[in-house]
Structures are given as C-alpha cells and as structure tokens.
Amino acid sequence: MDAVIENLPLYLQGFRTTLELTLISAAIALVWGTVLGAFRVSPVAPLRWLGTAYVELVRNTPLTLVFIFFVFVAPQLGITVDFFVSAVCALSVYTAAFVCEAVRSGVNSVGVGQAEAARAVGLTFTQTLQAIVLPQALRSVIPPLINIFIALTKNSSVAGGFFVAELFGVGKQLAPANPSDVVAVLVGVAAFYLAITIPAGLLAGQVERRVAFAR
Amino acid sequence: MSSVLYDAPGPRARRRELLLSAVAGVILLAVLFVMYRQLDSREQWAAERWQVFTEPPLSQNAADVWRSLLVTGLVATLRAAAVAAVIAAVVGVVLAFARMARPGWIRVPVIAVIEFFRGLPVVLLMFFGVIALGLPLFWGVVFGLVLYNGAIIAEILRAGIVSLPKGQTEAAYAIGLSRTQTLFTILLPQAVRRMLPSLVSQLVVLNKDTSLGFIIGYAELLRRLQLNTQFFGQRYWFQFFVVGAAIYIAVNFTLSRLAVWLERRGSAKAAGGIPHAEDVEVQAAAPTETATGL
Numbered sequence: 385m386d387a388v389i390e391n392l393p394l395y396l397q398g399f400r401t402t403l404e405l406t407l408i409s410a411a412i413a414l415v416w417g418t419v420l421g422a423f424r425v426s427p428v429a430p431l432r433w434l435g436t437a438y439v440e441l442v443r444n445t446p447l448t449l450v451f452i453f454f455v456f457v458a459p460q461l462g463i464t465v466d467f468f469v470s471a472v473c474a475l476s477v478y479t480a481a482f483v484c485e486a487v488r489s490g491v492n493s494v495g496v497g498q499a500e501a502a503r504a505v506g507l508t509f510t511q512t513l514q515a516i517v518l519p520q521a522l523r524s525v526i527p528p529l530i531n532i533f534i535a536l537t538k539n540s541s542v543a544g545g546f547f548v549a550e551l552f553g554v555g556k557q558l559a560p561a562n563p564s565d566v567v568a569v570l571v572g573v574a575a576f577y578l579a580i581t582i583p584a585g586l587l588a589g590q591v592e593r594r595v596a597f598a599r
Numbered sequence: 600m601s602s603v604l605y606d607a608p609g610p611r612a613r614r615r616e617l618l619l620s621a622v623a624g625v626i627l628l629a630v631l632f633v634m635y636r637q638l639d640s641r642e643q644w645a646a647e648r649w650q651v652f653t654e655p656p657l658s659q660n661a662a663d664v665w666r667s668l669l670v671t672g673l674v675a676t677l678r679a680a681a682v683a684a685v686i687a688a689v690v691g692v693v694l695a696f697a698r699m700a701r702p703g704w705i706r707v708p709v710i711a712v713i714e715f716f717r718g719l720p721v722v723l724l725m726f727f728g729v730i731a732l733g734l735p736l737f738w739g740v741v742f743g744l745v746l747y748n749g750a751i752i753a754e755i756l757r758a759g760i761v762s763l764p765k766g767q768t769e770a771a772y773a774i775g776l777s778r779t780q781t782l783f784t785i786l787l788p789q790a791v792r793r794m795l796p797s798l799v800s801q802l803v804v805l806n807k808d809t810s811l812g813f814i815i816g817y818a819e820l821l822r823r824l825q826l827n828t829q830f831f832g833q834r835y836w837f838q839f840f841v842v843g844a845a846i847y848i849a850v851n852f853t854l855s856r857l858a859v860w861l862e863r864r865g866s867a868k869a870a871g872g873i874p875h876a877e878d879v880e881v882q883a884a885a886p887t888e889t890a891t892g893l
Contacts, residue, residue, distance in 0.1 A: 396866035399616030427608070427616050427856045430624040444803070444851035445844055446810035448821055453840055456825070460836045461641055534718075541720035552723055559730050574719055 388572040391558055398554035399576050405468070405540040405550055406580075409475035410533050417483020418477060435484060442481035447542050450474045455546045471543035473534060478508045482532045490525035491517065491564035523595045530588035537580050551576050643837050651835050652842065664827065673846060678739060678804045683744035687805070690745055691752025691850065696782060698757055708881030716750040722811040729815055740812040742820075748805050753796050759790030774868065799858035804850050810847075 424435035442450070454470040454477075465473075494517050502512040529538070544552030555573035559566050608616060638644060652664060654824075692833070698710040716724070725743030728734045734742055763786060772779040813821040826840045 428619045428623050430620055430627050434627060441848060442846045444855060446807040446812035446847060448813050449844055449847060452821060455813060457836045457840045460834060461638065538720040545722065550868060555806050556726065570727050570731055577720060579720045582714060
C-alpha cells in the first residue's frame with residue numbers, strides 16, 4: 385500500500401496522460417470516423433469502397449500492430465515523431481473504423497419512410513438531412529459511441545507498452561520496482577481505469593434507456 | 600443502391616454521380632500514387648528488400664524465416680487464442696448462470712466481478728497474471744484473455760437468454776424440469792444459437808487481443824516480426840509489417856466472414872419457420888455489443 389501512496393504523484397501524472405491520450409484520440413477519431421461513415425453512405429462509389437476497405441482492414445488488424453506501424457515502421461519510412469504523437473495516431477486510426485460503423489448503422493437505422501415523407505413534403509436534400517435524418521440518427525449513434533470511447537480508454541493502455549508513460553506504463557514501471565507491493569500497485573492502476581470506465585458504462589446505459597423510443 | 604438519404608437517381612442525378620465518382624476516383628488514385636512514390640523514394644519496393652522472404656541474407660534460408668513467422672509465431676498466437684477461448688466459454692457460462700441466480704448474495708457479487716473485468720484493459724490483466732501471480736508468459740496471456748472475455752461472453756449469453764420468449768421457461772417448468780435443467784437443456788442451447796454471430800465476433804476480438812502478449816513479452820506473431828527485424832536489420836520493418844498484417848487480416852477476415860454467414864443463416868431460419876417477436880430486438884441489441892469490439 386505504501387508504494388501506492390508514495391507514488392501517488394506518478395499515478396496522477398499517468399492518469400493525466402491517459403486522459404489526454406483518450407480525449408485527443410477520441411476527438412480525431414470522431415471527426416475521421418464520421419467522414420468515413422459519410423463516405424460509406426454516400427452515392428459516390430469510390431468513396432464507398434474507400435470506407436469499406438478502411439473498415440475491413442483496420443477492424444481485422446490488432447491495435448498492437450497499428451502501434452507497431454506508427455512506432456517502428458514509420459521511422460523507416462522517414463516519419464519520426466514523438467511517442468505520444470505516435471500513440472495518438474494509432475489510437476485514432478484504429479478507433480475511427482469503429483466510429484465509422486456506428487455512424488453508418490445510425491444513419492441506416494432511420495426508417496426509409498422518414499426521408500421519403502420529407503421529400504414528399506418538398507424538403508430539399510440538405511433540409512431532409514438536417515431536420516429529419518440526422519437528429520434521429522444521432523439518437524441511435526450516441527450509445528454505441530460511448531461504448532467505443534470506453535473501449536478507447538482501455539485501449540490507450542497499449543500505449544504504455546510503446547514508451548508512453550500513461551497509467552499502464554506507470555504500473556509497468558512501478559510493479560517490478562516494488563516486488564512486495566505488486567498487487568497493491570496494480571490494483572491502484574486498475575482503480576484509476578475503473579474510475580473512468582464504470583461511470584461511463586452507467587452513463588451509456590442511462591442514455592440508451594432514454595434514447596430508446598418507439599419507432 | 601437504395602438508401603435512406605436519396606431516391607433512385609434520375610438521369611441528371613446519375614450524370615452527377617458519375618462525374619463525382621470519376622473525380623473521387625482520380626483523387627483516390629492520386630493519393631495512392633503519392634503513397635507509392637513516398638515508399639519508393641525510401642526504396643521500400645526494391646526487390647532486395649522483399650528477398651528477405653525468398654533468399655534472405657546472413658546465410659539464412661527462406662524456410663527459416665517463414666517457419667519463425669508461421670510455425671513459431673502464428674501457432675503461438677492461435678494456441679493462446681484457442682486455449683483462452685475454450686476456458687473463457689466455460690467461465691462465461693458459469694458467470695452467466697450465477698448472474699441470473701435468484702439469491703442476491705450470489706448475483707450481486709457476480710455482477711460486480713463482471714463489471715470489474717469488463718472495465719479493465721486486457722493488457723493490465725495479463726501483466727497482473729505474469730508479475731503478481733507469477734504465471735508463465737503463455738498462461739499470463741491466457742489469464743488476461745479469459746477474465747475479460749469470460750465477462751463479455753457471460754453478458755452476451757445473458758442477453759440471449761433474456762431475449763427468449765417466456766413460454767420456453769414456463770413450458771420447461773410445466774413439464775417438471777428444475778431451474779438448472781431448464782437453463783442447461785432449454786435456454787442455453789437456444790441462447791447460444793441466437794447469439795452465435797456475437798460470439799464469433801468476440802472470438803475475432805479475442806484473437807486480436809492475443810497480440811497484447813507482445814507487450815508483456817510473449818513470443819507470438821508480432822514478437823516474431825520484431826525479432827526478425829532485429830536479426831536482419833530495422834530497414835526490413837516495412838516488409839515484415841506488411842506480411843504480419845496480411846497474416847492477421849487473413850485469419851480474422853475468415854472468422855468475420857464466418858460470423859456474417861452464421862448471422863445470415865440464423866436470420867434465414869428465423870424467417871422461414873420459428874417466428875419470434877423478440878428477434879428484432881435481439882438484432883438491434885447485438886450489434887451494439889459487438890460493434891465496439893475492443
């Protein structure tokens with residue numbers, strides 16, 4: 385237990401890094417994933433192919449391999465960046481594929497009749513999208529998105545294996561240094577993760593219940 | 600292509616789509632070309648770089664390289680995944696059963712355990728197994744995978760059981776089956792069938808997660824890639840990365856297709872004979888569970 389209390393500043397530092405990693409990657413993944421999702425429902429065939437290819441490739445690749453690309457392979461291709469930046473790239477690239485799928489199924493979950501009715505009353509494409517389709521799609525997209533960001537929080541731990549001193553990295557460094565306190569050290573790390581994931585999970589459940597409406 | 604967003608296109612819309620497609624196609628090809636040139640300028644396409652897989656330098660032969668990747672590496676990955684999948688399935692069934700037990704003193708702690716393991720990174724669990732419990736690396740990897748996936752499988756099975764019509768349980772009780780018998784002979788088989796697509800998707804996630812063993816030092820496929828680049832030189836990283844990614848994608852893609860096929864087969868069957876009012880609900884709930892996929 386002493387090891388945890390003594391190293392509390394280190395934990396907090398790691399927690400901060402985890403939060404930074406998660407939030408920055410989440411923002412980038414949200415934008416890039418939404419763009420890809422738009423590609424996948426667009427009438428332009430090459431864009432649809434791009435979206436599909438991206439999702440299929442990235443979803444079947446382990447996150448660790450994506451990290452390997454940005455940390456070990458990229459320097460061979462003449463791209464050298466900070467480890468933190470590599471981690472953000474890897475997490476965003478990986479998470480975007482899942483965001484894309486959530487967005488796509490959200491848009492597809494809106495009943496065809498909704499858009500048809502909108503066109504029948506004479507709304508333009510933009511109006512249909514803004515007033516009818518997107519508000520409904522958004523409702524069904526939010527719960528899976530929260531789950532994706534919970535997964536992202538946990539996934540950010542992979543960065544700890546690639547030279548970023550986030551929560552798992554801190555645990556990985558402290559555990560061998562305090563052989564008698566290994567369990568306490570790692571439970572401390574776990575507590576910080578749970579402090580994010582459990583409340584977020586409850587939030588997701590709540591939102592899901594609230595958003596679920598008769599369709 | 601029919602979609603919520605637009606009607607079947609008329610002649611003008613079709614012309615516009617064609618034009619946009621052409622423009623997008625050209626831009627896409629241009630981007631790919633720039634990437635190709637960038638790689639070319641670093642001599643990544645040079646035959647010599649790829650000969651590491653056919654006539655490797657440093658007096659190795661091709662068979663050694665492939666053996667280290669496919670036999671030692673891929674087999675280590677698949678072995679960990681297979682062992683973990685079997686144990687996780689058993690753990691999942693036990694947890695699902697305990698999660699639905701009537702006495703609160705069983706149910707509540709089990710809910711806590713499931714939520715606990717679901718909320719933790721798998722790599723942390725693996726690391727705990729190795730460094731705190733002193734497990735060998737292989738079992739450390741399996742330990743982490745089992746705890747996490749066991750909790751997820753329990754939730755999938757529970758969702759499947761909850762989605763079954765009440766009449767199933769009632770009929771089982773009516774013919775005198777006990778609660779345990781009802782669960783194992785009536786509810787579980789139906790739930791497994793219903794949730795098969797989600798379960799297979801979870802298998803893909805589990806297979807991908809074996810790669811986390813790389814971080815704790817288990818000598819699986821990715822570690823083999825790294826060892827090869829350490830032996831032949833860092834400049835071969837791109838080539839080994841491409842081959843490693845291809846292997847992983849091939850394995851997981853096959854599993855994913857299996858999930859899609861099972862889903863089609865399942866829904867075709869439901870449409871054909873056994874109508875369930877809840878089917879719609881299950882299908883709406885299942886993707887959210889799995890789409891997250893780690």
